[in-house]
Amino acid sequence: MESSRRQRYGLVFKLALFYVLLSLPTLVVVESAILIAEFQRFMHGVAGGSLRSANEHGADELAARWPGLDGAGTEALEVWTQDWTLRLQQPRGGLTPDASYVLLELAERPLAAALLAPDGRVVARSIEDPHWTPDLPTTAEIERASLSARDALELAGSESPFKLRRSLAPVRDADGRLLGLLFVELRLPLPWRRVLLDSSFESPTVLAFLIVFGVLSSIFLAAWVTRRLNRIARAASAWSRGDFSEPIDDRSRDEIGRVSALLDRMALDLRGLMRSRAQLAMLAERQRLARDLHDTVKQKAFALNLQLAAARRLLADTPAVERLDQAQRLTQQIQQELGQILDEMRSDGADLPFVEHLRARAIDWSHTSGLVPAFELEDMPALPPRHEESLLRIVDEALANVLRHAGATRVDIGLHRERGLWRLSIRDDGRGIAAEAAAGMGLGNLRQRAENLPEGRFELDSEPGRGTLVAVRFAVPDNP
Numbered sequence: 001m002e003s004s005r006r007q008r009y010g011l012v013f014k015l016a017l018f019y020v021l022l023s024l025p026t027l028v029v030v031e032s033a034i035l036i037a038e039f040q041r042f043m044h045g046v047a048g049g050s051l052r053s054a055n056e057h058g059a060d061e062l063a064a065r066w067p068g069l070d071g072a073g074t075e076a077l078e079v080w081t082q083d084w085t086l087r088l089q090q091p092r093g094g095l096t097p098d099a100s101y102v103l104l105e106l107a108e109r110p111l112a113a114a115l116l117a118p119d120g121r122v123v124a125r126s127i128e129d130p131h132w133t134p135d136l137p138t139t140a141e142i143e144r145a146s147l148s149a150r151d152a153l154e155l156a157g158s159e160s161p162f163k164l165r166r167s168l169a170p171v172r173d174a175d176g177r178l179l180g181l182l183f184v185e186l187r188l189p190l191p192w193r194r195v196l197l198d199s200s201f202e203s204p205t206v207l208a209f210l211i212v213f214g215v216l217s218s219i220f221l222a223a224w225v226t227r228r229l230n231r232i233a234r235a236a237s238a239w240s241r242g243d244f245s246e247p248i249d250d251r252s253r254d255e256i257g258r259v260s261a262l263l264d265r266m267a268l269d270l271r272g273l274m275r276s277r278a279q280l281a282m283l284a285e286r287q288r289l290a291r292d293l294h295d296t297v298k299q300k301a302f303a304l305n306l307q308l309a310a311a312r313r314l315l316a317d318t319p320a321v322e323r324l325d326q327a328q329r330l331t332q333q334i335q336q337e338l339g340q341i342l343d344e345m346r347s348d349g350a351d352l353p354f355v356e357h358l359r360a361r362a363i364d365w366s367h368t369s370g371l372v373p374a375f376e377l378e379d380m381p382a383l384p385p386r387h388e389e390s391l392l393r394i395v396d397e398a399l400a401n402v403l404r405h406a407g408a409t410r411v412d413i414g415l416h417r418e419r420g421l422w423r424l425s426i427r428d429d430g431r432g433i434a435a436e437a438a439a440g441m442g443l444g445n446l447r448q449r450a451e452n453l454p455e456g457r458f459e460l461d462s463e464p465g466r467g468t469l470v471a472v473r474f475a476v477p478d479n480p
Helices: 002-047 048-072 074-088 102-106 139-146 191-197 202-240 254-316 320-346 353-370 384-404 443-451
Strands: 111-116 122-125 153-158 164-171 177-190 374-377 410-420 422-427 458-463 469-474
Touching: 002 048, 002 102, 002 191, 002 202, 048 074, 048 164, 074 111, 074 122, 102 177, 122 353, 139 153, 139 164, 139 177, 202 254, 254 320, 254 353, 353 374, 353 384, 353 410, 384 410, 384 422, 384 443, 384 469, 443 458, 443 469
Parallel strands: 374 410
Antiparallel strands: 111 122, 111 177, 153 164, 164 177, 410 422, 422 469, 458 469
């Protein structure tokens, strides 16, 4: 028991480790694939002009609100810049409609904006981050954007280690006077950097779920599998000791169940083979003893009888002749009885008993049906050959009905002595026999064969959906 516990815990550990090791690369691959697809979709929208278009709309909005914001001071301009940047990061309807949710997946602050005076001085900015200093436009870029009526100017970016996209748009009032310039910068890390170097709330959560799922499922699987494997181990241990009475009896239809059924069938074959070999060894030993007795004792008894006959002729008409006659008669009786013993030892009457014939028939049937019968057989005295043949025919017909009509998953064959009679039974767990169908299943032949046995009686117990029992009661004559 302690050994099976260690095996179970070892299997649990291996399965849990397998799940965890499988979960980590799976999580990385799946998350990378999703992020790369989202990232490519988003960058396709940026390449199509979404950043430039958003910059132009922001410049128009700022121009419309400029009198109120400019009058409130620099702080109001910074608040508007921050608010505008946050609106561009919205998952839906942001910088790239239906794809902007990737921004916050890849970076905590993917966008930075700044409001520049016409001379290039920074008036307001959206972030104050020591780790990110936006790449503000150069003097030449400011001069080029100042010449534009309202179209935004796409500025030079970079591809590594970040995807950097920049845009600059003029802010003009209704009269076309240049009020300032609105600058926006998009900076996103490549997806593989996000997966390998950064972490988010979702990744630990998914990983924890996979670990818990892996451990619990491995415990369940190990307990379910090792319980069945332990049954196989117990049966194999019993078989190794020569005890084939303990079947595995796993009725599942999965791979382990099919292997268990094959092993049960193998155990039945081995049991029959061992019994057959034991019988053959016994027959061979009897034949050897018969040969030895014939070549030694019988020949010497024959020689002794010849010597007694010769002595009788030499001692004719003497008182010792009567004694020699008695000795000769005893020698002849010894020869006759020894000859009878040798004939019995050489005869076919030492063949396998009925129980082994019955077991062999059932095992042959199991090879065709795929079902392994369960046996509960007692050793029975010898029957006349015609009665043994009738019982075997009854078993053949009953098993044939199980195969053709029952749809069973289990068959039990029993042979027991009950109240002075022997009872042979075949029980299955199939669909049973309806009353109108019983007449067409050869049951009449079974009944006739059973009633021809000594004190024979036939029994049938069956209900639709509850299996079928076929049994025969009979007597064994004292002198078969």
